[in-house]
Amino acid sequence: MNFTLHVTADCNLACRYCYEKHTPERMDERTALAACDLMFSYGHKQNGFSFFGGEPLLCRELIEKVLAYCSELNESRGGRLAYRMTTNGILLDEAFAALANRCDLEIALSHDGLLQDDQRVRKDGSGTMAALEPKIDLLLRYQPGAIAMLTVLPENVGRLADSVKWLYDRGFSKINAVIDLRPDAAWDDDSMALLDAEYLKIVDLSAVCYDLPRPLKFLNFESKIAAHIENRGCIECRLGYKQPSIAPDGNIYPCNQFLNLAEYRIGDVFSGIDKAAQKRVYDMSTPTEASCTGCAIEKRCRHHCACLNFSMTGDMHTVPPVQCLHEQSVIKNADLLAKRLYEEKSPRFMRAYSAKSN
Numbered sequence: 001m002n003f004t005l006h007v008t009a010d011c012n013l014a015c016r017y018c019y020e021k022h023t024p025e026r027m028d029e030r031t032a033l034a035a036c037d038l039m040f041s042y043g044h045k046q047n048g049f050s051f052f053g054g055e056p057l058l059c060r061e062l063i064e065k066v067l068a069y070c071s072e073l074n075e076s077r078g079g080r081l082a083y084r085m086t087t088n089g090i091l092l093d094e095a096f097a098a099l100a101n102r103c104d105l106e107i108a109l110s111h112d113g114l115l116q117d118d119q120r121v122r123k124d125g126s127g128t129m130a131a132l133e134p135k136i137d138l139l140l141r142y143q144p145g146a147i148a149m150l151t152v153l154p155e156n157v158g159r160l161a162d163s164v165k166w167l168y169d170r171g172f173s174k175i176n177a178v179i180d181l182r183p184d185a186a187w188d189d190d191s192m193a194l195l196d197a198e199y200l201k202i203v204d205l206s207a208v209c210y211d212l213p214r215p216l217k218f219l220n221f222e223s224k225i226a227a228h229i230e231n232r233g234c235i236e237c238r239l240g241y242k243q244p245s246i247a248p249d250g251n252i253y254p255c256n257q258f259l260n261l262a263e264y265r266i267g268d269v270f271s272g273i274d275k276a277a278q279k280r281v282y283d284m285s286t287p288t289e290a291s292c293t294g295c296a297i298e299k300r301c302r303h304h305c306a307c308l309n310f311s312m313t314g315d316m317h318t319v320p321p322v323q324c325l326h327e328q329s330v331i332k333n334a335d336l337l338a339k340r341l342y343e344e345k346s347p348r349f350m351r352a353y354s355a356k357s358n
């Protein structure tokens, strides 16, 4: 069983696009350990948390206690434990990186490449690029396959490909771009066209690097290519079942964007998940988005993310137009990359996919 553990909404940075309402609230130890007990109560063989913030490393001691307690609980069970965390990296140090490796905790670093100093700033407005330099070296030394997550704003979209290149040159092989999908993000036809052009540059960069000893894996494309060749849908949402979110006060919600909304609460860590509430929320999420019926890329598109739709439109089934355009652009460019690698008989691509596509 997997849960997202929102250990705090607090943060030590003030990134220009942050949508989090930073409050000093932190999850206490009793709540966190009850979350561990709840997770193991399902009897699954694979368990784990995604530690989420704000900045999760502000609650580092709590995370360490959770890791120790879960290892203890798992000893007699012998299942697999795996964790994830996305951090801004400022508080990352050698001791935590070593612990993460021992505990199978995958760390992703939020970093905006060339735009780091403009977008990811401290509360006094100062940039964080220099402070992150030694942290990048540290993270990649412990986790060479760590993911860099960069956020793309409409006003800076023209620097996306250069930022991806910067992150690759800096040592990251896996890079994921997240476009700014706050309701007030000023995407328009021009910035969407520019985004499409930047993705095309990343197709070129990915193709050039694909067979190098250290390839560039631009995950936005990789996930679409893999899902298409393996003939499976984009992702399965299973809202409220797949990865429920636990708030700092211990209440449980179906996913991140529903946190602290009383009408979507499905339980708490002390009394467990209310199965009727969980099913009610899941049933609300299952109908297909009416506007997507018959679309040629319906199966490949992320239109069914209830979180994203809800956060931008207030409705689980209304896909924001910018998301529709974005999915079309990602899928088109992912296909261009796959076609090129196939035609060039890229050894790495052929090895990865030839058996699966037969």
Ligand code: SF4
Residues within 6 Å of the ligand: 011, 012, 013, 014, 015, 017, 018, 019, 020, 053, 054, 055, 088, 110, 120
């Ligand atoms: S590090 Fe994350 S939570 Fe903190 S301000 Fe930046 S985007 Fe927000």
Ligand code: SF4
Residues within 6 Å of the ligand: 291, 292, 295, 296, 297, 298, 299, 301, 302, 303, 319, 323, 324, 325, 327, 328
């Ligand atoms: S591309 Fe647009 S219409 Fe097609 S499935 Fe995605 S969101 Fe729906």
Ligand code: SF4
Residues within 6 Å of the ligand: 235, 236, 237, 238, 239, 240, 242, 243, 255, 256, 304, 305, 306, 307, 308
């Ligand atoms: S709502 Fe979105 S993020 Fe949450 S489980 Fe569904 S697809 Fe994933």
